[in-house]
Amino acid sequence: MSVEKTEIIGLIREEFPHLNPEIRPQGEILVRVEKEELVKVARFLKENPRLAFTYYSFMTATDFPDRFELTTVVDALGRGTRGVTLWLKVALPKEGAEVDSLTGVWPGANWYEREAYDLFGIRFKGHPDLRRILLKEDFVGHPLRKDFVDARPPRERLIRER
Amino acid sequence: MDLNLLENERIPGVITTNLQQILNWGRKNSIWYMLFGIACCAIEGLMATGASRYDLDRFGMIFRASPRQSDLMIVAGTVNEKMAERVRRLYDQMAEPKWVMAMGACAISGGPYQGKYNVVDGVDRIIPVDIYVPGCPPRPETVIYGLMKLQEKIAREGLEKKLQQKARV
Numbered sequence: 001m002s003v004e005k006t007e008i009i010g011l012i013r014e015e016f017p018h019l020n021p022e023i024r025p026q027g028e029i030l031v032r033v034e035k036e037e038l039v040k041v042a043r044f045l046k047e048n049p050r051l052a053f054t055y056y057s058f059m060t061a062t063d064f065p066d067r068f069e070l071t072t073v074v075d076a077l078g079r080g081t082r083g084v085t086l087w088l089k090v091a092l093p094k095e096g097a098e099v100d101s102l103t104g105v106w107p108g109a110n111w112y113e114r115e116a117y118d119l120f121g122i123r124f125k126g127h128p129d130l131r132r133i134l135l136k137e138d139f140v141g142h143p144l145r146k147d148f149v150d151a152r153p154p155r156e157r158l159i160r161e162r
Numbered sequence: 163m164d165l166n167l168l169e170n171e172r173i174p175g176v177i178t179t180n181l182q183q184i185l186n187w188g189r190k191n192s193i194w195y196m197l198f199g200i201a202c203c204a205i206e207g208l209m210a211t212g213a214s215r216y217d218l219d220r221f222g223m224i225f226r227a228s229p230r231q232s233d234l235m236i237v238a239g240t241v242n243e244k245m246a247e248r249v250r251r252l253y254d255q256m257a258e259p260k261w262v263m264a265m266g267a268c269a270i271s272g273g274p275y276q277g278k279y280n281v282v283d284g285v286d287r288i289i290p291v292d293i294y295v296p297g298c299p300p301r302p303e304t305v306i307y308g309l310m311k312l313q314e315k316i317a318r319e320g321l322e323k324k325l326q327q328k329a330r331v
Binding site: 152 | 242243244279280
């Protein structure tokens, strides 16, 4: 690895001086951004030829008592940065969580954003096809939210008589 | 083979049996199962059991990638609400006579996910099941034992019995 992680952090700070990237214990670079500049930072990470975070690994959401947190994981495939993993974290409010879609930057974000919409109810502005992906279309609620209550009538446990 | 074969006394080399038994004999020795796996049980029940170590080919069982050419559907894994429609449709596309094996705890009753928000509590809520193979997941030996039990069941089956079963659905 010819480009050191500190050097990558330096490049990010050069472009966005207010960001404060850190290195996680297992070696990933963690960048916390505001939701307004998420797409801007993402585009920089992907399109800067010295960084080239071109591989969208995955995205997931977490439900905290005061916020939702979206964690996007991208991997670098550029010359010299190959193998570096970067986490992009963005905090969203509990009520009406909405954020700009990253599908314009990484097309691979499409299904992950649909999943986050399906299970957490986070909306993605500019997503080409924001539908439920894992649950049925007529499902009510977003089950991975902590306050989710299954509205369906309780089913009796199947216990077969011996 | 338990076919009640009678050797013809007048013409040597000719044996006689009845239609039901010869049909059942053919059916039970050529169970083509559908190449269809939902969850981790598919790795044990279809991949490991079908591959060379346990080798379902020796039972005349090969997988078919089309429901229209399959006789047996091995439901290997958790059936969730969205998948339930597809499972039902695949079952409907299979030609009679057809059999269903519920493989593993999830397909039998929902298993560890019973009662959860997106899980069907057992595939027998959607389609009729002929044989239940417990385990989480069942070992290939268990699956083969279940398939042999299914062969015995097919051998016992009468033509009218299969029709009754269809009527019950």
